[in-house]
Amino acid sequence: MxxxxxxxxxxxxxxxxxxxxxxxxxxxxxxxxxxxxxxxxxxxxxxxxxxxxxxxxxxxxxxxxxxxxxxxxxxxxxxxxxxxxxxxxxxxxxxxPAEEGPVRDDRLRLIFTCCHPALALQAQVALTLRLLGGLGTAQIARAFLVPEPTLAQRLVRAKAKIRHAGIPYRVPRDADLPDRLNGVLAVVYLIFNEGYTGDPALCAEAVRLGRLLAELMPDEPEVTGLLGLMLLVEARRPARQDEDGALVPLPEQDRGLWDRDLIFEGQDLVRRCLRRNRPGPYQIQAAINAVHSDAPTAGATDWGQILCLYDQLMAVAPSPVVALNRAVAVAEVEGPGKALDLVDALDLGTYHVLHAVRADLLRRLGRPTEAVREYEAAAELTESPAERAHLEQRSRDLTR
The missing domain is CATH 1.10.8 (Helicase, Ruva Protein; domain 3)
Structure with a gap:
């Protein structure tokens, strides 16, 4: 053995x-x-x-x-x-002879071939994540906020449809690329997010794929926006954990540790998106992170501008997760009471971030007993050891 x-x-x-x-x-x-x-x-x-x-x-x-x-x-x-x-x-x-086509990188090629328009968008993304990163069904289910058996059935159905419909696995032509772009971008971003709370190598792979996409499709503003978003978020990695490995929330991070080269590159990509004036969800999220990166301190953050950007994001790509992030901005602009009303209206019961946000709002409103319960619920739901330790510490701080 x-x-x-x-x-x-x-x-x-x-x-x-x-x-x-x-x-x-x-x-x-x-x-x-x-x-x-x-x-x-x-x-x-x-x-x-x-x-x-x-x-x-x-x-x-x-x-x-x-x-x-x-x-x-x-x-x-x-x-x-x-x-x-x-x-x-x-x-x-x-x-x-190798099959010719515009996509030369094997992994990027697999993303484009899996993201066939005959498959539902979520099936495209789930299948590609399973094949590309070796991500388990449980990991992908968490990304989609669905039960693991539901995700497993989607994967089985997607493979069956490919087999029965005779969908070919071949290099897509130039004309096929735009129709597959939404799925491709979703795959790359989910790979990045999976790595953000766990394996840094997945983030590096997502950024690599993002750069290849930007070379392949330089005139697509959402491609530029996604790359800018990932770079701006990745720039904060050196400050996300302290010397003991404990999670450091954004407001408490040492901004001197942020990677300024990645920030400058990300901000430049955001400016290119703004000049095109064709806003999409990845570009708006990149702009939100650019505002965070502009602030020399947490207290100097322009939350009014961030809230406006979230309003725009809700208009073009509404979702409960976007609404939750918007509520965080509302708390900074209009107060935690208003934000708590918005959070309580969301149906995200098994999403640990909902409970973590609710806990922080309750803490700020002077309701520690309720906040402790929410911190404990968030700690039970998260898969990240660093996040769990941070949430448990928040809970202990309120019970001393």
């Missing part, structure tokens, strides 16, 4: 390379399930071989080659028709 260090090495490669491996195999095989199974088999094989033979110089290449060979062997074993044998032979050919 491999020891813990061996398993950790394979797990690290899995986190870093699963999406790339699946995207390459999907391109070769044109079959989601077969690609996933082949990659998973390759990682199981690695768990058995690497402890004795050592981690290969190119772990990702080893996984992809092993997965491809496993898939070909399976096709040959299960095939009784010449067409399947021919397919296996084609895949074995080392000099098979």
């Amino acid at each position: 491999p020891d813990a260090s061996d398993a950790s090495a394979v797990e690290a490669v899995f986190r870093a390379e699963y999406g790339r491996a699946v995207s390459v195999l999907v391109r070769f095989l044109g079959d989601i399930d077969l690609a996933e199974e082949a990659v998973q088999d390759a990682f199981i094989t690695a768990l058995g071989k690497w402890p004795e033979a050592g981690v290969p110089p190119s772990p990702a290449g080893w996984i992809i080659t092993t997965a491809r060979n496993r898939a070909i062997d399976r096709l040959r074993r299960e095939s009784s028709r010449d067409a399947r044998h021919a397919e296996a032979a084609r895949l074995y050919a080392p000099d098979a």
Whole structure:
């Protein structure tokens, strides 16, 4: 049996390379399930071989080659028709011509091919997250604020529709890109958000994909807006935790630790969006974060401007989560009582941020007993250890 260090090495490669491996195999095989199974088999094989033979110089290449060979062997074993044998032979050919198209990056290519307009938007996003990042069903369900069984059914239906409708997995043409853009942007942003509260590598991957998108579609303002948004949020990472790993809320962060280069780049992208005057949800969110980044101190934040931007965001992309964030701005402009009325009208019962916001408002209104209950509810619902510790500390502070 491999020891813990061996398993950790394979797990690290899995986190870093699963999406790339699946995207390459999907391109070769044109079959989601077969690609996933082949990659998973390759990682199981690695768990058995690497402890004795050592981690290969190119772990990702080893996984992809092993997965491809496993898939070909399976096709040959299960095939009784010449067409399947021919397919296996084609895949074995080392000099098979690469499929041409505007999208050259394998992972970005997989996002565009998964975001087919024949699938519902949420199905596009959920399926791509599952394939790209190796994100579990539970993680994706949290992102969509839906029960895990509901999300699992959506994934099954999406794969079945692709299979039964004969939707091809191929490089989209230039003309196909705009129709798939909403799903692509949603995928990249959800990858970023998943990393924001957990794995920084996911944030780095989302930013990388955002930069590729900006090169591919420089005239799409929402692409520019999303990249600007991610850069401005990522700029605050160095100040989000203290030396002990405890979460530091935005108002309490040392702004001297913020990455000024990312802020300047993000603000420049926001200015480019403003010049185009075609506002969309990612551009507006980027503008909100640009206002935060402009303030030298938390007390100098222009909350009036932020509230106006949230009003605009509610007009173009209304949702309960946007309404919750708007309520935070209302608390700063009109007071916590007004904001609490807005929060209480929202149906986000299992969303931990709702309880955390409500707790802060109750604390500010001098209602500590109720605030403690809300902090405890938020701590139970969050999946982030750092957030849980922070919420539990807030609760303890009120009971001293």
